[in-house]
Amino acid sequence: MAPVKLGLVGIGKIARDQHLPSLSRSDDFDLVAAASRNAGVEGVANFTSTGEMLEAMPDIAAVSLCMPPQARHQVAAEALAMGKHVMLEKPPGATLSEVEHLAGLAASHGVSLFASWHSREAPGVGPARDWLKGQRILKVTVTWKEDVRHWHPGQDWIFEAGGLGVFDPGINALSIVTKILPFPIWLNEAGLTFPQNRQAPIAADLGFAGPNGETVKAEFDFRQTGPQTWDIVVETDGGTLTLSMGGAKLAIDGEDRPLPPEAEYDGLYARFAALIAAGDSEVDLSPLHHVADAFLLGRREFTEAFHFDPPAGS
Known part of the structure; x- marks a missing residue:
């Protein structure tokens, strides 16, 4: 089949770091255009809005949306209504209901919607899921700590309402946990730490329960400097698995297992192409459900104000 003509929307850090390199390697997609208010992509047609792009280039069959989640719903709805296949960066939206609305639009217009979770494409996730199928799981411990200044330099949107704060990386951990565990979990306790000057948390401590007494503890923090920590430890009656x-x-029990090289976004675009070819959609909202539950149930405390750059006069 000929490559699907694709437009990339939102040319920021994640687009440049991940989407553009993967699209350059893809045989399934032909990147023909980009839409962004403040940036462009060399070698393709560039526009300042998605509507302008799709009107000027009606042969575009699919769009991949990389802008912050607060702005994604309107753009995705417009593209779906025009009969375009849509891939959503994670998290797929600012709310559950808006993503559910997009899923309905995709179905009614006969196009594919892919709510992507890039961390599920990490090379250890599939083998971990397969190994855990034969084990009795007792306890899961998640430690996800990184430096927001390094990964999101100056990106104030991440601490605005709908930006998710520390759950922007934390939802990656939840996407892996919900993929590898062979049973559902539900939140039963949460503590959220908010900077005094921000609308989204900078740290979170979560506790989940499983159907047979299993426990999952997760600690997220956006303030870690130096080495970054993205670990999931699963204790079972047959040994301990560490991602x-x-x-x-x-x-497994401290012994490294051989894995292929990391290629998360290559895997996402291969999956998007397969969904388009099959006429299917994939919209798993379980990681976002857990984040929403944390905001509903979480005890809130406040810490010192957070600034990407030191305040004037400091």
Whole structure:
């Protein structure tokens, strides 16, 4: 089949770091245009809005949306209504109901909607899921700590309402946990730490329960400097499984298992192409459900104000 003509929307850090390199390697998609208010992509047609792009280039069959989640629903709805397939960066939206609305639009217009979770494509996730199928799981411990200044330099949107704060990376951990565990979990306790000057948390401590007494504890923090920590440890009656480096490394009882190189976004675009070819959609909202539950149930405390740059006069 000929490559699907694709437009990329939102040319920021994640688009440049991940989407553009993967699209350059893809045989399934032909990147023909980009839409962004403040940036462009060399070698393709560039526009300042998605509507302008799709009106000027009606042969675009699919769009991949990389802008912050607060702005994504309107753009996705417009593209779906025009009969375009849509891939959503994670998290798929600012609310559950808006993503559910998009799923309905995709179905009614006969196009594919893909709510992507890039961390599920980490090389250790599939093997971890397969190994855990034969084990009785007792306890899961998640430690996800990174430096927001490094990964989101100056991106104030992440601490605005709908930006999710520390749940922007934390939802990656939840996407892995919900993929590898062979049973559902539900939140039963949460503590959220908000900077005094921000609308989204900078740290979170979560507790979940499983159907047979299993426990899941998760600690997220956006203030870690130095080495970053993205670890999931699963204790079972048959040994201990450890996913580290965000799922790029897998060990059983301390022994590393061989894995292929990391290629998360290559996997996402291959999956998007398969969905389009099959006429299907994939909209798993379980990680976002857990984040929403944390905001509903979480005890809130406040810490010192957070600034990307030191305040004037400090």
